[in-house]
Amino acid sequence: MQIAVLTIFPTMFDLFWEYGIVRRAIADGHVQTEAMDIRAFTDDRHHVTDDRPYGGGCGMVMKPEPLARAIETARQRIEGGLTVLMSPQGDKLSQQTAAGLARQRGLIFICGRYEGVDARIVRRHVDYELSIGDYVLSGGEVAAMVAMDAVIRLLPGVLGGAESAARDSFSDGLLEHEHYTRPREFEDQTVPEVLLSGNHEAIARWRHRMSLIETLLRRPDLLERRRLDEREQRILRQWSQILERILRHQAAHRPDSLSGRQ
Ligand code: 9D3
Secondary structure, eight states: OEEEEEESOGGGHHHHTTSHHHHHHHHTTSOEEEEEEGGGGOOSTTOOOEEOOTTOOSSOEEOHHHHHHHHHHHHHHSTTOEEEEEEEEEEEOOHHHHHHHHTSSEEEEEEOOTTOBOHHHHHHHOSEEEEOOSSOOSSSHHHHHHHHHHHHTTSTTSSOHHHHHHHHSTTTTSOOOOOOOSOSEETTEEOOGGGGSOOHHHHHHHHHHHHHHHHHHHOHHHHHHSOOOHHHHHHHHHHHHHHHHHHHHHHTTOTTOSSSOO
16 A cells, blocks of 8 residues: 655654554555655745635635645555545544555545645545544644554554454454563562463453453443444343342342331
């Protein structure tokens, strides 16, 4: 896959390309990346990329002409690429969105600065608008890095067999179980016995249960949206019965209860 990022701060990406899975994906030829400087597509002496908004108001707007030329150039280099504007108004990035972007032939990310880009660029040249969440950033660059990171690790061949198997495994849609490594005892805390047992079936069951409880406590919204298999339903029913027993016991202790105290 080819990815171009259009930005007025291209050097922000220099370090991003150089680390971890992203670096390896580039080195192994799974993705070709480049940051294109929008300023290089200006035609005035001072390389101006912004201008005052029509209608007044504070802040500046990104001028359409340099952006249009930059997009045009990127589209020639990346045939069949999807042009994505990083924008607070866009669809919110999710793992599903990332998977959709990973299926594209190529991607052209446009990073806005100032108050935004001229609406005519969006209408004529942008295929998709993408946000990374409901908080205010100073520009699209960091958001584009987030999106690229999520996309690149989904490209075929980028993750090793074991890693992508783990990614696609049953536990998808649940939070991860907790992890432990050596030493066996750290600051008076020991490693759960089952993880030392060598019983791989028991370990897998324990991890699955831990994933479930972690998700129930921290992100119940994920459980509501997920199809639960037989085992998961059984575990949740067991916990539900425990909670019901505790609450029935509490009912017996109400101040006005005949069987309770007070
Ligand atoms: C809050 C009112 N305006 C700022 C004074 C609007 C605004 C304009 C431009 C807010 C943020 C930005 C810059 N942000 C992005 O370009 C951006 C972004 C974000 O801010 N949050 C989440 N995802 C994204 S993607 C691009």
